[in-house]
Amino acid sequence: MSRLELALQHGLSQREYETICASLQREPNELELGLFSLNWSEHCSYKSSKRFLKLLPTAGKRVLQGPGENAGVLELENDWCVAFKVESHNHPSAVEPFNGAATGVGGIIRDILSMGARPIALLDSLRFGDLTPQPPSRRGKGECLTPPRFGEGPGERSRQLFTGVVAGISHYGNCVGVPTVGGDVSFDDAYTDNCLVNVMCVGLLKRSQLKRAIAHGVGNKILLVGARTGRDGIHGATFASEDLVGETEAKRPNVQVGDPFTAKSLIEATLEVCQFPELIGLQDLGAGGLSTAPAEMAARGNVGIAIDIEEIPLRDPTMTPYEILLSESQERMVLCVKAGSEQKFLQIYRKWGLEATVIGEVIAERVYRIRHESRTIAEVPISLLVGGVPEPDLSPIPSPKEGGESPLPLREGGTGVRWGGAGGEVGGKNGRSWREALKQLLHSPTIGSKRWVYEQYDHTVQTNTVIGPGAHDAALLRVKGERFGIAVTMGGNGRYCQIDPYEGGARAVCEAVHNLLSVGAEPIGITDCLNFANPTDPEVLWSFEQTIRGMADAARALELPFVSGNVSFYNQSETRKIYPTPIVGMVGLLKDIELRVPMGFQGEGDLIYLIGKLSGKVGGSEYLKVFYGDIGGELERTDLELERQLVTVMLALAERRLLHSAHDVSEGGLLVALAEKSFARGLGARLELDDLSEEYLFGEWPSRFVVTVAPEREDALKELLDEAGVPYQRVGIVAGDALELGGDGVSVTELRRAYETALEL
């Protein structure tokens, strides 16, 4: 086999191979090819995405560390800072859901640790195929369907992936002692072949403790700490950069197995050594292992690094240098420490029962040099290895969608179905009442309670979780000894992006903002994970660009910086692409934790107000999907000026303690939001709505909150809203134990039963 063929087999393109040869002025050897294949993979180099990612705003007054490190860092109050990032583990989870998800959790935790921060919370956004898929013949025709009952039909693979992923997150997150406080789960056929597992970790640190993944100072030592190196996941990063096709079985690398026990010790030991002034920098070994991490550290410090491969502790002594460098064994980190201080570092790790070895040193020549028994067996310039990859020649073509021509069935005029009249039973195809529609929607796995999921996650360890999963739009953490709190949220709706990627991107940002505002917190920064299909498909690349533009415009309007993120391409099989799915993780600051606003109705007699955009369309809603088997429709573009006003006014309302409760209206629309508010205390509401159409009750247009206010504070609320110029409307009063509307009612107990039993496996 020629060297070029070998390069192609490593996933490098001919052009990339030629660039390497030209720069080195020789052919690379096999080990060097291995180094390039990982460093230049999409997963590690962002070669197809970086020119689009530049569109995202990254500056802000609280930004201490923006993109380019292992995680972003924002300043909070009193010298406290928050480090956070989201990462995907989609491909490994599709192959082996338990270990794939578990190692995804481990990887992002170590990223946060690399900043010198203690991991304090995890969130997960998960996407799976429908657990009960619709037969294709019944889809997309626009006729009204009876939704399938959960627990019937096929969807067995999606179910296995779902239960496996949840078990993996539970296993790893619980053992490692970091609470899983939020996230979201939804189900759609688009994710049947490629599930999405995006994990976000949040860490807390003092400003002075901030660390970087950097190496400098010739003669300083490179330490490898944590677990031993084995033949795990060789070529995992290149694997994540290819479509999931039939031959996956054969190409599959050895599954990486997570060890949360070792990880827990690694966290404690690393936080101990972060106190040593001799620590120069540290980095997690993620996808790419030792072939990428030291090179990236050297690149940041403008130095070179030499590694002595025989020093690396192995699980299997027969491993070759190639296997050692490309191994993706979990629970390992690389440290750069001042020469002469090695022993005190090694001691701490050994106290915790971990491996710790000096494996190399910083050198002046800016190369990554691999030595085996003093002989150089690979040597590559750092500048070529890190960031030297030529950008692939890809350009997004305008898809047929551009110019407003949606390939999906439009429902511009709404569905034409209205409820109301005397008994409330009139209207609705198949004679369905709004009560039945609401119950069925609450019972759908995407909208229904995720209790089955989050009760398997330890969400109370570390004793900071003030608002945990399932209780509100965002989770809320206290910081011991401080007044302020940290609100966190994570989510995103791929269906919106499938219909209109620009609007979907904007909504992903705005909805995260709403989630934080509902709690009373001020949004301060964003991390994102962009999950897309194959970027060499111009239409995929187009949707990627549009999504980023939508996110960027929304973030710019709301003055929110992106401080970290991740891109996952190639989420497609031979027959199916996922929806373009941006997942947004966002952090908010609540100045005083006592000012937090609950989600649910608090007391009878409180008045219910709808704030924001008061009317809109049904397009893209969960309602259309559940009852019409249709993901189409028109998405109205978000009014970013209104969004700005909502941020200001919601913060002012919370600060003046005018809100007894607040909830963002999102998936499922207005009635679902009201039902969710009723569950907390079993309190119902008498609703005063004029419009009883399907689109009004179940449409998912953006920029809306449902809040409650005490009757004696009603005037103050209205005054503030009038001043801000934000539209509002009184929609009812908290009363009784049922939701009543148009002379018809349904008990909260009945609604709750539908909601709570949506996911019972």
Added chain:
Amino acid sequence: MKEFLVRVLVEPKPELLDPQGQAVERAMIELGLKNISGTRVGKLIKFRLKAISAQQARERVSEIAQKFLANPVIEKYSIELEELE
């Protein structure tokens, strides 16, 4: 029909990390059991099966082991058959 006592031993594939085996091995060494290596922790699934022959029994057990008892991505299995009187 004959009746067999079937033992299916499921264990992590040899090339994969077994964190449990590793932790158990370390503890055994600390407790004084020196000179041990290669500790792996698996599961034993035991049941009775009626079949015409040992061969048929083995085939049927293999099928269910591949499909259900072991996860071929991360585990291997072995089957022991014992004919019951």
Added chain:
Amino acid sequence: MRAAVVVFPGSNCDHDTYYVLKDLLGIETDLLWYRETNLERYDLIVLPGGFSYGDYLRAGAIARFAPVVQALPEYIERGRGIVLGICNGFQILTEAGLLPGALTKNISQRFICKTVKLRVENNATPLTHLFRYGEIIELPIAHGEGRYIAPRETLERLKRNRQILLTYYEENPNGSVENIAAITDETGTVFGMMPHPERNSERLFGTGDGLRLFQGVMQGPAGTPLP
């Protein structure tokens, strides 16, 4: 009073428990590394929750051989102070034979994290004397192996001696026999409980019931001895 919270590799509620004892109650408290064997200076030793040694093999099976656990029998025999195992700590104490019975996988076979209601079955112990007999309290649980089982004779002895301190009320989340959530040994100085009192020791997290349990220990080894 001086307390120790033991740190095993894999403990993850050590800092939470330390925070309640030290910062909320002002008790002089040390984080005690699992290799320590000198327990003389402590009036209270807490084995905290977590996954010591990853809970590999069985929860608590490896930690029970840790030097600090090996030093416990002498500490208990001399009646020096109180030993409290919370969650993983309870599992370690049963594995070590310092409390009767065993903790097995939840009947659902899944980890479960939620707040549960508990009934106080014996309030004449140092741990529970600030509660009323029969009081219903709320504490979070978070475990995968919390189903308490014991042979019939043991159960009868536990009941006869009033060694059962807390039982799950209204709902049994893990399938424990007799709804058992917390027990003590025959000396009345060794305690094991699956729920986490340290996770409900502030009003911010609910009723704050957990704090009264630690306050009870603080206010006296005084608590009325068992009959």
